[in-house]
Amino acid sequence: MADKTKVTEQYYAPPPDLGGWESFRIFLWNSETGQFLGRTGSSWAKILLFYVIFYACLVGFFAGLLAVFYQTLDMKVPKWQLDSSIIGSNPGLGFRPTPETSNVESTLIYYRANDKGSVLKWAKVIDEFLHTYRRKGSGSGEVPGAENRVACSFNSGPLGDKQVCDVPVDDFSPCTPANQYNYEQGAPCVFLKLNKIFNWKPKLYNTTDDLPGNMPEDLKQHIKSTSGKNEANMVWVSCEGENPADVENIGPIQYIPRRGFPAYYYPFTNKDGYLSPLVAVLFEKPRTGVLINIECKAWAKNIFYDRYERRGSVHFELMVDRGFGCDVTTGAMALQKRTIKIIVITVITLLIIGALLGILLGLLLRSDKVALEVWPRGADGSKEPKIAYKVSDNSSYLPWVRRINDTLSEYNKIRTGSNAGKLVKCDYNTKISPDQVCDVDINLFFPCTAANKYNYQNGKPCVFLKLNKVSNWKPNPYNTTDSLPATMPLDLKQAIKPKSGQLDMNEVWVSCEGVSEADKNNIGSMQYIPSPAHGFPSYYFPYTKEPYLSPLVVVMFENPALDTAINVVCKAWAKNIVEGGEQVAARFQLKVDS
Known part of the structure; x- marks a missing residue:
């Protein structure tokens, strides 16, 4: 009886003292217990099953949320429009060609008219931009909805549900790829476009009654000549030099095919195949060898102009150089005259500034205390x-x-x-x-x-x-x-x-x-x-x-x-x-x- 009630004595035995490499080897695979990385096969199966179920539930949960979220969106129509949206209801004006993307802050179009490589560089940029405008079919490699484009005019009737107005860029002569967009002739074309704003409709200046005072006089005369006609239903465009010297150097300008964006292109409703209308601005005789600052504006009653924030306008610089071409003498004489003019203006300006600084310093340094x-x-x-x-x-x-x-x-x-x-x-x-x-x-x-x-x-x-x-x-x-x-x-x-x-x-x-x-x-x-x-x-x-x-x-x-x-x-x-x-x-x- 005494033997049955006797408590068996047990003693704690410390684990064997193993070396670092031996401990790591046993951690990788313990042959005695069948453990791999500290776990048995059944333990690994349980934990893997747990995480599969856990992440499957997470994926399902977020997939459900996304599905509900996408039910509130229309892929064609934005939820927030015009003034309710971030971009607002004042479209911006853009220009092409733009300089290389490596220099995003630059707005300078500079080339040498007698250098084929320099001309082709800019012609290639315009070709890439107009590539979408030239793809008309619906086959492989074509733009989705290109077959919806139809020719429009001021006398056209309403468009169908899927129809959009075409932009016939090949009719913009001489601003065509065959002419390298007239860059080789030293009279380059610059393309303008309005940014797309969903459901935006222009309020047009189609009469001379309420034209703004800062509108250029030549544009006012143009509107006057079209007043009362369908052709007056345009978002008008004007380009001019920013400074007096730029106005003198910019030379005559043509707007191709017309001086603005026809109203029948609006509103933009995100139909397949839609193309923003373009205006090609042909600078006929810009002064060579001179940097010209140019500002172009879009004119409509609901396009508000702000030069500082570049609202309703776009700025770029144009410089056409002829290098050592056939107009060297004329260019040198023009450059010499301009250099003399710049020197004279600079000297006069410095003298005036010096006199003003002298007066200012005299006032600042004048002593009003007796010493x-x-x-x-x-x-x-x-x-x-x-x-x-x-x-x-x-x-x-x-x-x-x-x-x-x-x-x-x-x-x-x-x-x-x-x-x-x-x-x-x-x-x-x-x-x-x-x-x-x-x-x-x-x-x-x-x-x-x-x-x-x-x-x-x-x-x-x-x-x-x-x-x-x-x-x-x-x-x-x-x-x-x-x-x-x-x-x-x-x-x-x-x-x-x-x-x-x-x-x-x-x-x-x-x-x-x-x-x-x-x-x-x-x-x-x-x-x-x-x-x-x-x-x-x-x-x-x-x-x-x-x-x-x-x-x-x-x-x-x-x-x-x-x-x-x-x-x-x-x-x-x-x-x-x-x-x-x-x-x-x-x-x-x-x-x-x-």
Whole structure:
């Protein structure tokens, strides 16, 4: 009894440790269990059966959905039409031949009339386009429904249920394949067609009562000649150069077989064998060697024109070249005349653009703020120059002398030129006429003259100050001691005090001093020239015309500390040239080496 109730002891044995290749071999085929890729034959059969049934149900489900969906569609009639559809109700205008498909953005028709290969290239493109129009039968290889095409005219009766109007492209002489579509004659044909829009019917301009104002005059005259006739029931076509030069170069144009698309081709209802009507535009004498921009438009009351979006129109370029053919002389002369014309137009255009840019830059760069300027400027044109030189070395100070000479030469040109008669010597009691200006006599600036090298050779350099030109600006001077600002230097206040209430108080005062305490100690004494002036007299203002001489104040530094860089700030003082709470100022550095 004890043996029956005894629990059999079981032990876990780890799987044998197999190598990588041995494990993979057993995974492929396990001979002990009969498993292939980890599954037995029955397991593989079950899972394959499951997926066959699963995918069959999926296919059946989607097939049923598609069947229901196709029941809602008519393969001949679109569900959404005209304005309800994506393409809308405004047909586009297309042209043939078009350039190679590798360059889809190009609309240029370019060829050499005397090059057979160049001509045949475009003729082949047109042949391929018109191939459908020439297939008339219903046999093997023919277009389905080609047998439905019948000849139509403006006097034809209604078409049958399956009938469509034929387009007799072989009657478009001289735009025929036998003539290579007239490309060899240098008078190429370009074919136009309207895009197909289901059930679209044109609203025609068949009378002269409501013609649009932008319709070309020659087309208006053509409509007038056909008004009241069946031939007036057309979607009219016009082609013209886009720009004045293109209008001149495009030459006369023919429209073949008629100037538009007859109304009996519409509406398009997707009948088998339907052909879009064509108009062949024959450019009789386009100027050779010239790129011509051409725009063609379709005219109907329900065709709306928009050049930007190319609605109701098409754009292409035409360039006919004759290379080295028989018209070389004529072509060269025409090209030479055109080249001269282009050069003249370009030069005139550039001059006008330059003048406009000059005026614009003058307005943009014109300063409306009064500023104090320091001369001489630095070698790099810096407005805050570092004037450093050695007294004993004339090569170090002569560049500064030359820069001052260059500045004052502008004064000399006016004082000795054709405008010298307009200059008058001014003071506070002088009244000048509107065509006169006050003179600035630079010879009164002694010893700061060119003959003395502006005192640079004596270690007492002269620095010239002037205000920039601001049109119609008048100074509001500090002309009494009551209103002098607290920040004005004491020496300038002392110079103004004796003149209080006098006419020569009406000046834009000038002061110069060191920036730091050390600079103030090193700057030494200064003299303002012409003496006894201490600024710019107000009778020089306002600046309203040319010629004009800006007044100058020369500051001579009589004994600056040698071998020391001195930072100097000069200020102009008037009530209406305060900037940021302070008077306008000019800064520079002065260093005189022994």
